[in-house]
Amino acid sequence: MNIKQYFGVKTKVFLFVLSAVLANLMVFWLGAAFAPLIAFLFIGANFFLRDALHETFGEKNLMWKMLCLSVITGWVSFLINPSVYMIALASTVAFVSSTLSDTVVYQVLKNKAWLMKVNASNVVSSAIDTVVFMFIAFGGAPLYLLLLQFCTKLLGGAAWSIILKGLK
Numbered sequence: 001m002n003i004k005q006y007f008g009v010k011t012k013v014f015l016f017v018l019s020a021v022l023a024n025l026m027v028f029w030l031g032a033a034f035a036p037l038i039a040f041l042f043i044g045a046n047f048f049l050r051d052a053l054h055e056t057f058g059e060k061n062l063m064w065k066m067l068c069l070s071v072i073t074g075w076v077s078f079l080i081n082p083s084v085y086m087i088a089l090a091s092t093v094a095f096v097s098s099t100l101s102d103t104v105v106y107q108v109l110k111n112k113a114w115l116m117k118v119n120a121s122n123v124v125s126s127a128i129d130t131v132v133f134m135f136i137a138f139g140g141a142p143l144y145l146l147l148l149q150f151c152t153k154l155l156g157g158a159a160w161s162i163i164l165k166g167l168k
Helices: 009-030 032-057 062-080 082-108 114-138 143-163
Strands: none
Touching: 009 032, 009 062, 009 082, 032 062, 032 082, 032 114, 032 143, 062 082, 082 114, 114 143
């Protein structure tokens, strides 16, 4: 047996939700200044897992499944710590918005190489996720922080997609 056999749909779903919940809780506890680091580690992983789930789920009800998972991440964050309600709301709206765009771009590129479609779809979704999240969670952010957040999501997603490429 190899590790890929253990990286099935349940594991991907669990890690998808876990990475978003950890990101939400850590942003709440540490604040906006730590958002870029959290984005690199946890949202980059989440974006990789989202695209891995695209491969696993196939096209049948893909958008519905991904939107449900995006909402679940916010609810789980809120259930663990109701004080994170604004972060959870911001995260849910940002994930739903970015998931819609990511899914469209990913599906347009579905016949391209894995790294191409993952990273191209992450460019669009990282921009949307960053702007929506920072404005709902914190009422906005300085341009440098928005750019840093966007870049760290891209770099994190690229790093995870390279490191875990064989597990998609």
